[in-house]
Amino acid sequence: MMAEKLPAEFIGVKFSCSEDFSEIIIAELGELGYNSMMETEDGVEGYIEIEKFSGQDVKDLVAKYAKLTPLSYTIEEVERKNWNEDWERNYDPIIVEDRCLVRATFHKIEEKYPYEIIITPKMSFGTGHHATTYLMLKNQMEHDHRGKRVLDAGCGTAILAIMASKLGAKEVIAYDIDSWSIENAPENVELNQCNNVSVFGGTIESLHLEGHFDIILANINKNVLLDEIKHYQAYLPEKGVLMLSGFYDSDDQDLQDEAARYGLQLLGRSSRNYWSSLVFEKT
Numbered sequence: 001m002m003a004e005k006l007p008a009e010f011i012g013v014k015f016s017c018s019e020d021f022s023e024i025i026i027a028e029l030g031e032l033g034y035n036s037m038m039e040t041e042d043g044v045e046g047y048i049e050i051e052k053f054s055g056q057d058v059k060d061l062v063a064k065y066a067k068l069t070p071l072s073y074t075i076e077e078v079e080r081k082n083w084n085e086d087w088e089r090n091y092d093p094i095i096v097e098d099r100c101l102v103r104a105t106f107h108k109i110e111e112k113y114p115y116e117i118i119i120t121p122k123m124s125f126g127t128g129h130h131a132t133t134y135l136m137l138k139n140q141m142e143h144d145h146r147g148k149r150v151l152d153a154g155c156g157t158a159i160l161a162i163m164a165s166k167l168g169a170k171e172v173i174a175y176d177i178d179s180w181s182i183e184n185a186p187e188n189v190e191l192n193q194c195n196n197v198s199v200f201g202g203t204i205e206s207l208h209l210e211g212h213f214d215i216i217l218a219n220i221n222k223n224v225l226l227d228e229i230k231h232y233q234a235y236l237p238e239k240g241v242l243m244l245s246g247f248y249d250s251d252d253q254d255l256q257d258e259a260a261r262y263g264l265q266l267l268g269r270s271s272r273n274y275w276s277s278l279v280f281e282k283t
Contacts, residue, residue, distance in 0.1 A: 265281050
């Protein structure tokens with residue numbers, strides 16, 4: 001007997017584009033609210049809840065870059081149960097700065113690294129493959145987390161929260177508004193045996209968090225960061241550190257200007273494939 005087909009829960013859009021434009025398409029999809037994006041051999045795949053999908057958004061995106069590069073796409077309905085199979089076909093392990101291995105459970109890596117993070121991504125953002133996640137992990141390994149209280153804003157897979165725990169953080173609070181992340185993040189936390197990481201659903205405003213955080217991590221997008229910097233700084237004590245990514249290096253000045261309004265002094269900047277990360281200290 002043929003099994004009854006489950007109703008589609010997501011729309012998958014597969015873009016065919018040059019490698020140079022993959023990062024740009026991923027950024028655009030993030031702005032449109034897509035849950036997960038990943039680079040493929042042909043270009044980019046993006047996934048969004050069926051009720052949030054707009055065909056006109058996709059047409060407008062293609063039209064925006066039509067004069068700059070050949071860009072085509074296909075659309076398909078995606079059942080939730082098939083997502084892990086897609087990741088197992090496309091998800092390769094990565095190594096961050098020769099110090100941190102990020103892998104899935106099905107990867108067998110013999111070489112040992114100081115830090116190892118196991119991620120089952122499902123449809124949540126944050127596997128280390130995207131330049132912004134790589135930059136955030138790099139930043140974290142350059143800052144002392146021992147005994148610190150850490151906040152992971154918009155945690156996705158909770159990869160940054162897990163890194164904070166492995167770096168010796170005393171307590172880590174992670175949150176996201178995406179339903180997939182709220183389901184997936186605790187699974188990854190448990191997989192990495194990080195008992196001091198708690199995951200919540202909500203926003204920086206709705207959660208009404210208590211106390212200060214010595215380090216706040218936020219790998220989101222420019223517009224959200226510009227809107228929420230004022231909230232982040234309120235949770236930072238003097239000398240508290242704010243690490244940001246999720247934007248292009250051309251956006252650095254806008255983020256620095258907004259941070260400066262709240263007494264956040266730039267400690268460092270790094271970039272990778274035109275994406276940027278900024279680290280601030282509250283003075």
